[in-house]
Each structure stands twice: as structure tokens, then as C-alpha cells.
Amino acid sequence: EDQVTQSPEALRLQEGESSSLNCSYTVSGLRGLFWYRQDPGKGPEFLFTLYSAGEEKEKERLKATLTKKESFLHITAPKPEDSATYLCAVQALRYYGGSQGNLIFGKGTKLSVKP
Amino acid sequence: NAGVTQTPKFQVLKTGQSMTLQCAQDMNHNSMYWYRQDPGMGLRLIYYSASEGTTDKGEVPNGYNVSRLNKREFSLRLESAAPSQTSVYFCATVDRFEGGRRNIQYFGAGTRLSVL
Numbered sequence: 590e591d592q593v594t595q596s597p598e599a600l601r602l603q604e605g606e607s608s609s610l611n612c613s614y615t616v617s618g619l620r621g622l623f624w625y626r627q628d629p630g631k632g633p634e635f636l637f638t639l640y641s642a643g644e645e646k647e648k649e650r651l652k653a654t655l656t657k658k659e660s661f662l663h664i665t666a667p668k669p670e671d672s673a674t675y676l677c678a679v680q681a682l683r684y685y686g687g688s689q690g691n692l693i694f695g696k697g698t699k700l701s702v703k704p
Numbered sequence: 705n706a707g708v709t710q711t712p713k714f715q716v717l718k719t720g721q722s723m724t725l726q727c728a729q730d731m732n733h734n735s736m737y738w739y740r741q742d743p744g745m746g747l748r749l750i751y752y753s754a755s756e757g758t759t760d761k762g763e764v765p766n767g768y769n770v771s772r773l774n775k776r777e778f779s780l781r782l783e784s785a786a787p788s789q790t791s792v793y794f795c796a797t798v799d800r801f802e803g804g805r806r807n808i809q810y811f812g813a814g815t816r817l818s819v820l
Binding site for chain 1: 708735737744745746747748749752754760762794796798806807808809810811812813814
């Protein structure tokens with residue numbers, strides 16, 4: 590069964606304190622791994638897509654990496670505005686045609702950054 | 705350019721009442737999705753529509769029906785609401801192969817539904 594597990598469930602950081610969020614996945618062939626950011630009361634906002642092991646993507650203070658079993662979202666010198674829930678999701682190769690866009694989501698990591 | 709628009713934003717129903725959640729997109733995407741998000745459960749797929757005229761069940765379709773009215777609109781209907789359907793509902797659309805990106809889902813702001 591395809592599964593996505595995120596850890597920790599919640600993370601509290603001081604401003605400037607770098608850390609990483611983890612996304613472990615079990616999927617029968619990975620089409621792509623996605624990171625989203627979700628602010629309270631809003632819909633998820635796309636951050637990154639990773640397609641193959643060894644791939645890395647960066648955006649401001651965020652860097653996403655991918656291995657064959659997990660992905661990390663590294664946050665360097667975070668600011669209070671980085672506080673949000675970060676969601677990880679995978680697309681499996683077993684979905685094709687019209688269903689290839691289907692995502693399997695993890696439960697998210699709630700990040701709080703204190704000034 | 706509004707992207708994905710969901711209406712209403714909030715709704716309170718009594719058990720047994722019916723309602724339709726509306727979703728409209730102006731992104732010219734073919735595929736549309738309905739999710740529910742519950743505390744501690746993550747986002748779960750209810751139904752999806754790969755293209756106009758087609759709909760398919762997702763992980764948790766029981767108690768819901770959908771209609772893909774045209775390419776822009778995808779509605780979710782609760783025929784007889786139950787307290788277990790209290791949740792936040794999100795609509796999403798999927799682009800394909802644009803600028804090197806593939807199958808990225810774009811979400812609306814959500815509908816917060818309480819069933820009493």
C-alpha cells in the first residue's frame with residue numbers, strides 16, 4: 590500500500606535556528622514527490638516537485654532533497670513568516686492516464702518559528 | 705486571474721440536509737479534484753475528474769456525489785449530511801507539462817463545513 594509519513598508532527602524553532610523536516614514514502618514506483626505549504630485557513634500552496642533520487646530544489650530559505658526512500662525539507666535560518674504546515678505528497682507510477690495526477694498526502698509537519 | 709474559486713467559504717448544516725459545494729477554475733486545466741481535510745488525517749481524495757465528462761471515485765467517496773458541469777466547474781454534493789462529514793473541503797486542479805513542471809495540483813481556499 591502506498592504510504593507517506595511525515596515527521597515530526599510539530600516543530601518549534603527560534604528565528605535563525607536551522608532544521609529539517611522528513612517525509613518517508615512507500616510507493617510502488619515514484620512518479621514525483623511534492624512539497625506544499627499550508628497557512629491556517631488557506632489551501633495548500635505548491636513549493637517543489639522532485640522526480641528522481643539525488644535531485645535538489647531551492648527556494649529562498651527552503652531546500653528540498655530526495656532519496657529512494659525519503660525526502661527532506663531543509664529550512665535555513667528560518668523567519669517567523671516561515672511558520673506554516675508543510676505537506677508532503679507522492680504520485681505513483683501505477684496511476685496513469687487521467688489519474689496520473691493523483692496525490693497521496695502525508696499528515697503534515699506544523700512548523701512554528703518564534704522571533 | 706482568480707485560479708481556483710470555491711463557494712461557499714463556510715457552511716453549517718443540520719443532519720440530513722443537502723448541499724452542493726461549488727468549484728470553478730480559470731486555469732484551463734483538464735483535471736479537477738475534491739479532497740477533505742480532517743485533523744490528524746491529512747488530505748484524502750473524495751472524487752476526481754480527469755477531464756470534462758468523466759468522474760472517478762477516490763479514497764473516501766461514500767456519502768458524496770460529483771458533477772463535472774463543464775471544463776471550468778466541478779461540484780460536490782452531500783445528499784444527506786452527517787456529522788462525520790464535518791470537515792474542510794478543498795478543490796484542486798492539475799496542470800500538465802507546463803514549463804517543465806508536471807501534474808502540479810493547485811488548490812482553492814477551501815469550504816469549512818459543520819454538520820450538527
